[in-house]
Amino acid sequence: MTPVAVMVGANRIVPAAGIIHPLGNTDLSAEDEKALRRRIVEKALQALQTEVTRPTVFTGGETPRA
Secondary structure (H helix, E strand, C coil): CHHHHHHCCCCEECCCCCCCCCCCCCCCCHHHHHHHHHHHHHHHHHHHHCCCCCCEECCCCCCCEC
16 A cells, blocks of 8 residues: 555555554564554654654654655
8 A cells, every 4th residue: 555655645555464454463462562553553653753744654663764
């Protein structure tokens, strides 16, 4: 879904786990799924605090890429 978000001009893009379960993964244990959700939400919070001028993808712990 990241290419679609870029194509429609979303300013801040935080890739998630998937289309059906964007904030989770039913194949994980409850504990691992909670950790996954926390990582996604932390990335989203980082994205909201970052000044951007064009579509920017926030992935992992590295610097966001425009």
